[in-house]
Amino acid sequence: MVSRILASVIALMLLPHAALAADFQDDLKARRAKVMQELGPDSILIVWSAPPRVYSNDVDYEYRQDSNFYYLTGVDQAESILVLMPGNGGHKEMLFVLPRDATREHWEGHRLTKEEAMRDSGIATVYETTEFETFLASMLSRRSYGEVPAQEYDTFFKALKENHARLQLLLGPPPGPKEELPQIFQFANRTRERFFGFTVNDATAIVEGSRQVKTAYEQKVLQRSADISSEAHRAGMKAAHPGAYEYEVEAAIEYIYKKNGADDWGYPSIVGSGPNATTLHYEKSKRQMQAGELLLVDAAANYQYMTVDITRTYPVSGTFSPAQKDIYNLVLQAQTDAMKVAAAGAKLSDVHNKTVDVIKQGLLKLGLITDATGDQYKTWYTHRATHWIGMDVHDVGERDRTLAPGMAFVIEPGIYIRDGALDQLPKTPENAAFIQKVRPAYERYKNIGVRIEDSFLLTGSGLERLSSKVPRTVDEIESFMKSPQTSTLPR
Numbered sequence: 001m002v003s004r005i006l007a008s009v010i011a012l013m014l015l016p017h018a019a020l021a022a023d024f025q026d027d028l029k030a031r032r033a034k035v036m037q038e039l040g041p042d043s044i045l046i047v048w049s050a051p052p053r054v055y056s057n058d059v060d061y062e063y064r065q066d067s068n069f070y071y072l073t074g075v076d077q078a079e080s081i082l083v084l085m086p087g088n089g090g091h092k093e094m095l096f097v098l099p100r101d102a103t104r105e106h107w108e109g110h111r112l113t114k115e116e117a118m119r120d121s122g123i124a125t126v127y128e129t130t131e132f133e134t135f136l137a138s139m140l141s142r143r144s145y146g147e148v149p150a151q152e153y154d155t156f157f158k159a160l161k162e163n164h165a166r167l168q169l170l171l172g173p174p175p176g177p178k179e180e181l182p183q184i185f186q187f188a189n190r191t192r193e194r195f196f197g198f199t200v201n202d203a204t205a206i207v208e209g210s211r212q213v214k215t216a217y218e219q220k221v222l223q224r225s226a227d228i229s230s231e232a233h234r235a236g237m238k239a240a241h242p243g244a245y246e247y248e249v250e251a252a253i254e255y256i257y258k259k260n261g262a263d264d265w266g267y268p269s270i271v272g273s274g275p276n277a278t279t280l281h282y283e284k285s286k287r288q289m290q291a292g293e294l295l296l297v298d299a300a301a302n303y304q305y306m307t308v309d310i311t312r313t314y315p316v317s318g319t320f321s322p323a324q325k326d327i328y329n330l331v332l333q334a335q336t337d338a339m340k341v342a343a344a345g346a347k348l349s350d351v352h353n354k355t356v357d358v359i360k361q362g363l364l365k366l367g368l369i370t371d372a373t374g375d376q377y378k379t380w381y382t383h384r385a386t387h388w389i390g391m392d393v394h395d396v397g398e399r400d401r402t403l404a405p406g407m408a409f410v411i412e413p414g415i416y417i418r419d420g421a422l423d424q425l426p427k428t429p430e431n432a433a434f435i436q437k438v439r440p441a442y443e444r445y446k447n448i449g450v451r452i453e454d455s456f457l458l459t460g461s462g463l464e465r466l467s468s469k470v471p472r473t474v475d476e477i478e479s480f481m482k483s484p485q486t487s488t489l490p491r
């Protein structure tokens with residue numbers, strides 16, 4: 001008995017390809033159904049997988065699937081193609097994957113069999129990538145393909161014949177007039193030159209608009225991704241001390257990602273101590289941190305193609321100085337007040353504007369600006385406080401869309417007192433007067449950079465802070481850094 005159980009356990013371990021969870025396939029089907037509804041019955045949508053990207057010479061980066069392709073297929077393999085034909089009878093969804101190749105697979109790893117591709121994606125019709133050109137030529141010539149009866153395609157073929165079919169592509173923004181045409185624009189042109197009866201449409205807004213509202217399944221994955229990233233931030237806080245190098249904190253953070261099954265980071269970790277905290281996208285992580293400095297850490301994992309965005313700023317020695325506390329509490333107040341604005345019906349710009357109001361008043365009190373009515377605050381608050389999160393850390397979709405349940409975003413105000421910032425202002429009489437008035441405050445706060453960033457999900461019952469497990473207030477941070485290591489991550 002024991003040996004039979006052992007044998008089946010070993011057989012499971014030897015399975016070349018782990019099947020994805022059934023609730024994921026149900027969600028994929030629902031996503032495609034929603035997109036097809038919006039595309040309409042006259043459409044054929046084609047989506048390609050991402051190309052592999054070169055790291056250097058003959059070494060590629062680890063493969064990262066195109067987010068839109070993964071959103072619709074759950075397939076993480078290069079040279080795959082998705083076709084959706086909403087007007088078809090039963091065969092509305094078709095997936096093309098590379099044919100099996102024992103030699104290539106010996107070098108590069110397992111390729112999905114047709115059965116595995118069907119199981120993972122929930123798409124019943126799977127062809128080989130080599131068939132795609134013939135398939136497409138058949139469709140656009142109103143000819144059946146394979147064993148599918150011709151009447152399956154009646155609606156689309158009729159639309160072609162009547163010149164109102166639509167070739168839907170994820171074109172994205174057009175290139176500049178002198179830039180080379182991206183491959184997808186070249187594909188659109190080649191197809192238009194050879195076939196007739198359709199217009200080319202950009203379906204980006206349909207797919208990316210769908211991604212903007214997270215499904216129940218996506219919300220679960222996003223929370224798990226946030227939990228892993230939160231645990232990583234806590235580990236980072238524990239690894240920081242005077243004399244430690246930035247990369248040691250980075251390593252402590254990224255270890256937690258991989259240990260918990262995340263693929264890797266969702267964006268390169270930003271670990272900046274002292275003056276590096278005033279560089280928004282500092283990625284070198286080479287500096288040795290000193291007692292008395294702040295450390296700014298902006299990092300989050302890519303877990304099953306979901307990434308939150310979290311930033312914490314904390315004192316290397318475990319205790320904030322009075323000057324650091326001034327700036328920190330102002331940024332915290334801006335975030336806290338903005339959270340109250342982030343409700344259904346509001347826009348991200350309203351949330352951002354709230355952070356601006358609070359920061360203007362605070363900077364005026366601290367003597368870092370002399371006028372809270374204009375743009376002086378932009379000397380120290382140099383970015384916007386909001387963006388969507390999801391499959392991409394700066395997720396896609398209309399920026400100005402009204403907030404509704406299922407939407408996920410960050411609130412990340414920041415103040416950066418950069419060394420030399422005053423000297424870089426244009427030489428005008430107003431600036432000369434401004435510089436003279438704020439210089440004492442500038443000298444007091446110089447080299448302090450603070451950003452506080454949390455990830456949020458709007459639900460039917462209000463705002464949920466996905467990153468709530470990371471210490472955030474001055475008291476929470478100081479007591480956490482003094483406490484023995486504790487893990488909050490459920491196994």
Ligand SMILES: [Mn+2]
Nearest residue numbers: 309410412453
């Ligand atoms: Mn961010």
